[in-house]
Amino acid sequence: MSSILLFEFPSFNLYSTPLLLLVLQAFIFAFLLLHRYFKNKYIPALILALLIFITGYHRTTYTIGFMDWYDTYRNTKINYWLIALTLAIGPLLFFYVKSITTINFKFVKKDILHFVPVLIFMIYKIIIFIYDASLPGFNETQNGYLKLNLDEKYVQPLVGIIENLQMLLYLAFTFQLYYHYKSKIRQFFSNTYKLELNWIRNFLFIYAFLFLYSVFQNVIGNLIIDLHWTQRWWYQFFSAVAIIYIGIKGYFTNTNTLSNINFDINVRKSTKIVLEKTDKELNERKLIIENFMNNEKPYLDPDLNLTQLSRMLNIQVQELSETINNGFQKNFNDFINSYRVQAVQNMLNEGKQKKMSLLGIAYECGFNSKATFNRVFRKLTSLSPSQYLQVQDSAR
Template sequence: MLIPFPLEFPSFNIYSTPLLLLVLQAFVFAFLLLVRYFKKKYVSALILSVLIFITGYHRTTYTIGFMDWYDTYRNTKINYWLIALSLAIGPLLYFYVKSITTSNFRFKKKDFIHFAPVSLYVIYKISIFIYDASQPGFSDTQNGYLKVFLDEKYVGPLIGIVENLQMLLYLAFTIQLYYIYRKKIQQFFSNTYSLELNWIRNFLFIYSFLFLYSIFQGVIGSVITDLHWTQKWWYHFFTAVAIIYIGIKGYFTDTNKLNNLNFSVNVKENSATPQIELSEDVIKVKEKIEEFMENDKPFLNPDLNLTELSKMLKIPAPTLSDAINSGFDKNFNDFVNSYRVEAVQNMLQQGKQEQLSLLGIAYECGFNSKATFNRVFKKLTNTSPSQYAASLNNT
């Protein structure tokens, strides 16, 4: 006997269609990042691929719901297999940022303990399906005994609380990791790698926003008023849009630059309160640094870092860093860029803008990007490069 195909599913409406399109694209970027991992062995690409896949996979439950799957297939068992893997999101966020900010990062055996909770949860979900499937009448219902009276009644709410607490902790650790790394770059490198660091910042901001939004929505639904499924739709729509952005930016941003940076020595951070009186040793080193910077102009190399400069000056890197921080009251990045800005000003005063563009002059003076040049120049002079050049033409 032929069974008529139900016409109710799929329902392409204003709720299901946007989610469907966005989630499918998310899976495409997850696949592309996975291919990159197999081709180039970038661990960060593998982690981001899994993160995007899980985030998109979580939207699947709601996408097919808005497409009327549950109304059409009243005894569907799909609830057993659309397993919430949120317990993996926090660890994946942390290890993604760590894989970018740690030179030659590799997973260690002890790292997998972070994924023990989600692994146990998957085993639990499979176990309740096996039990419910063995009970009489299972084929005639949507959810079996353990699914209703154990999973939905007790385990589900408990897992929700654990997920939120875990996510809060991992976000805190990951944001701390990012800020510590950004400070280290300013102590070691004259290039701040702002493009790559901005990507990490935006990545963390998006997941933090989604986490806070979900908490806010949960509080509203639990304490104030029950939210209709169309009102809950917005969270899933924002999440779907977010993972498309993350997929695109994550694929096209070369985070391997940060992974290859080498912080070979420990240095002190720039003190917030400068020393009132410098020691004779620091004064001598400071004078040597000034003479070398003015005569040899190492700042013209856009990739100049603390280790290279210490070798040129034959001064230990910790001593050099301490002399820059205390003697010039600047971190390494600001110190080097101050010479670059001065070189740009000198070229503009000589009328070099008639032969070169402002960006060309910036490259000649050691800057490696337009964004960094504009930001640093305005930070150190309180005016933009174009405004400074225009002021020279008016004098």
């Protein structure tokens, strides 16, 4: 009497359970972000919801595999419908960062071109299913003729190469967009810790890490040694953990900070002409600004920005920006923070550190975070605040 090995689905084991829990949570955050989009018409929420959903959806194949779906249902057709949508990840990354860093961002018709490859791939997958389903014996097998002899043999490897090249390009474009944004806000804001949105940086680094890890794993698995499915599980696990972090941070991080800020000014650097004003007029404006900064101390406001200072001085934003850039040879961020650092130094020289902490002094002088204070102080003095204090103490 022959024994029959029975497989049971679902199998909750060391490999399937973590993925299942993480993927389900990812779908929950995707739903919450989608709800935010429909409630507030906030486009970044929609894009992030799609990113999280697709990244979680890709984990579904491996989750049900580790739960013994394929062993239990040997003629399953689920491989036809678990369509790899990785071709959409790169464009969504780019548009997510662009939607945050662009005022009044809206999709335009030409943006659909970025998603043509994934749309073509989806149509192709539907076509091979229709064809295979029309062949006799399709119900008794897991993968039909085209799935085996065309899709898995030729198309999937080709699509994998295209996905990697596309992802590399979109990551490069997106990082360029992010760093251009960081450079731009330094012309407008005195404290950029929150406005630089470290969330965007972390978000991009996570997807860059997953991309590089995937490439490394595929190179090892295809060219060096055949990796066991348990070894490939780690990429799925890291991806699932990453989308939970992205879901939580993306949902609770306010990325709408700059919605009312106008960046549309040209900051031209010139030693001869500044908005067709003479050097004398430039020096007059410099003197006005210096006197105002020393007497009124607007830099003590941690939220001070270029627009606010221009209103205080009754100087046009563009004139003020170009005076700071060309007259003081600094961007707005460095210009304001130089006064804050000087104020900190003055308080330290007066011995205020005996009654207050260094961080407390920094807050008194207009800084809004420890990270910004330490970075700016070291940049402008070549010493950390504690090192500066040690030098002062030894000089007394």
